[in-house]
Amino acid sequence: MSLFLSISTRSARCGSPIPVARLSLLSLLTLLPLLTLVATVGCGRSGAPQRGAVVGQPVGPLGIVSLAEPAQSLPPLAGRVTLLNFWGTWCPPCRRELPGLVRLATRLRKEPAFQLLAVSCGAAGPDDLAEITATTRAFLKQQKLPLEAWADPDGFTRVLFSERFGLEAFPTTYLIGPDARVRAVWTGYRSRDEADIARAVVEALKEVPAAQASAAPAGQ
Numbered sequence: 001m002s003l004f005l006s007i008s009t010r011s012a013r014c015g016s017p018i019p020v021a022r023l024s025l026l027s028l029l030t031l032l033p034l035l036t037l038v039a040t041v042g043c044g045r046s047g048a049p050q051r052g053a054v055v056g057q058p059v060g061p062l063g064i065v066s067l068a069e070p071a072q073s074l075p076p077l078a079g080r081v082t083l084l085n086f087w088g089t090w091c092p093p094c095r096r097e098l099p100g101l102v103r104l105a106t107r108l109r110k111e112p113a114f115q116l117l118a119v120s121c122g123a124a125g126p127d128d129l130a131e132i133t134a135t136t137r138a139f140l141k142q143q144k145l146p147l148e149a150w151a152d153p154d155g156f157t158r159v160l161f162s163e164r165f166g167l168e169a170f171p172t173t174y175l176i177g178p179d180a181r182v183r184a185v186w187t188g189y190r191s192r193d194e195a196d197i198a199r200a201v202v203e204a205l206k207e208v209p210a211a212q213a214s215a216a217p218a219g220q
Contacts, residue, residue, distance in 0.1 A: 055182050055183065056182065057165065057181060058179075058181050059182060060180075062077075063157045064150040064151060064152050065129065065153060067133045078178065078180045080113050080115055080178060080208070081175070081176070081201055081204040083173055083174070083175060083176075085171060086119050087120060088120060088123060089139040091170045093170070093188055097173075098143075098171075099143065101173070102146065104197065104198050113205060114201065114205060119149070119151065120136040120149045120151055121152060121170065126153060126154050128153070129153045132151050169187050171187075173185070173186045173197065175200050175204060
């Protein structure tokens with residue numbers, strides 16, 4: 001069974017099997033461009049990129065912030081295999097999926113060429129960094145998940161991925177290869193995804209030259 005939460009601001013009749021999150025009035029006023037974009041995503045925009053068109057597209061620098069150390073520089077994508085996961089503590093399918101991603105990252109903790117960038121997102125951006133940090137840390141502590149999470153406080157990364165890479169629901173996970181191009185996308189939660197993602201990551205890691213992998217900085 002597949003579970004996902006649409007990021008559309010429209011009603012559930014647009015096709016989301018789970019009630020959609022609604023944005024606050026303040027968010028409506030401050031993020032009008034973003035809302036114009038996501039208000040149609042859940043129902044399928046004619047201009048939205050299709051899954052096949054997304055695979056192979058290059059991913060540029062990400063505007064995300066480490067919750068552990070906000071001043072920390074983002075690890076490079078080129079030369080590494082990256083799982084980029086958009087999730088939220090408020091999202092039931094995300095809460096079911098995240099432990100599997102953490103298990104995979106734990107198994108690969110000695111693999112310097114792999115990194116998991118789990119971006120904790122609020123239900124209605126933009127996100128207050130202090131609030132999303134506190135909420136995320138409390139959730140990870142309660143669930144006993146050893147994860148260094150990231151945030152997208154201004155929402156710009158989510159806008160970019162909505163426009164260019166088909167981000168339309170939570171959770172969504174992108175596999176980015178060592179060439180910094182999208183290799184695969186998983187939307188929603190399915191119990192079989194953990195094994196599928198693990199296989200795809202292992203295959204992508206085979207493309208990283210040994211010398212390059214050993215030189216890559218370690219980290220999750």
